[in-house]
Amino acid sequence: MSMEGQIKRFKNVSDDFRLIYEKYYRVILRHTAYITGSIQTAEDLTQEVFIKLYNAPPQHSNIAAWLSMVANNLAYNHIRNEKSRKSKEPVIYEGESDKVISIEEAAIMNYDIRQTKKILDSMPERDRICLLMKFSGYKYDEIAEVIKVEKSSVGTILARAQAKFKEKYLKGGTFI
């Protein structure tokens, strides 16, 4: 970026920020919601992304790519760190008896989606990230980088994760 461009950039930082925010807020929110499975979490993460952008605008030519990289990192870190959070939440049916669930949870309407979410949540974080990234259109080398395995292992992880997903889904069958 030229000197003139930089000056202009700083002068207009607030306007630029507003434009970028309006353009990408929803894109980032949707993606983080998909990865984390929670809109509420996604709102927090998305806010964090834009705070990072505001506080330290990157010297990056492709702002969309930068935003999505930051959002991805935050979302994957969230999945990795959520074990502690998970143990505090009530669990819907893990094959154990006498589980109590709240009506709020029971009110999630669509069975299929609830079932999919439940199975994704129950998967090891590596498998889950792998599946979600694949079906979001990422290539093996990008997936490999995020879950820190060799590119050649991604196929094996995916094949197993998908088989597991289907098996759990059909076994969990008809309830909830």
Add this chain to the structure above:
Amino acid sequence: MKCQDNGFLQAYIDGELEIDEKKHLEEHLGQCEKCRDALSIIKSNDDFAYMKIKEYRDNIYDRVNNANEAVRSVDNIEKDKINNKKSEKGVYRIMLKNKRIAAVACAAVMLTTCLVFQPVRAAISNTLLIFRANDVKSINITLSDIEQIKDQLSKSNAEIDLKNMGKIKTIGSFEQKTISLEEAKALTDFDAAFPSGSSSTNPQIFTVSPFTMEFTLNVPSINKFLKSFGTQTLLPESLDGKTFTVDFPRVINMEYNVGEKNSFYMMQTKSPEIKAPEGVDPDDIYNSLISMPILPENIKQQLSSANDWKNTLYIPVIDSKSQEVSINGVKGYIMDADSQYKNIVWYNKEVLYSISGSMSQDELIKIANSVR
């Protein structure tokens, strides 16, 4: 080329192989039935996961797009940046919004299920069996009905605490296992039926053992909720702390492969049975719920004319995407008739059946008709 592992075949499906790897594998597949079979299983797992995860993603995208009030203004972000932490206002808004979403979900559940909560999803998405059904009927709901309810809810300033409305408990081992065809035929508590067409052989069978769910109502909380929406007919105090039980009979799920790639799923179970506590008239609950003023008139009429609600399985039909079909002379419904993945539901001699798969309507109906 030698036989390859599943990871390699998966990479082939995902278009991740080098050109020469791909060429060699395709030559090998031409000669090796074992690898072709392995590939077709992996492909079917892949398709299944794709279908379900896509549905999940679309749902999340829709929910994000619908949560208009969730969009924080840029000004808030700028304030947040100064404090470098979440503003209390923002947090408060999230809480409010979630309550609203929960209330919408709750009302929609009532609407589709005629009870405060959806105790069971037996055959298809968003379905409730009330008492032991001996008939299926559809209730038509339009998207504008749902919009209308949302509107009503957003106008109300009611404080709603759904968590206090009651609790749900499951009793029983909830055992799930894979069984063989012979074991399925030998089950003593369920007389399983099978498609008899020649196209389908050797199903994979899963069964879920019977279990019970208990619903305990907190009537003051529910009445507070109903009142906030102007309902005149409240639940009788005598229902407070009373427990409804739902017995879920055994469920049998089967997956049949059709040809190389395609497959369909069949589910069968007796309808769950709801037991109301002694001295309770379930009509009280029903009448109270359908008198909620937020329900659009067209739905109210359909519900109040449903005088046999205890013996009927209601299938909510949103924007008429389903149609009535006849299966072996019994009435059934085909859901999502215009999408690729369809689902047929019918009820015959106390057993509820559902068959779903990515195939044409005629093919699905043909399979359904062949069930013996």
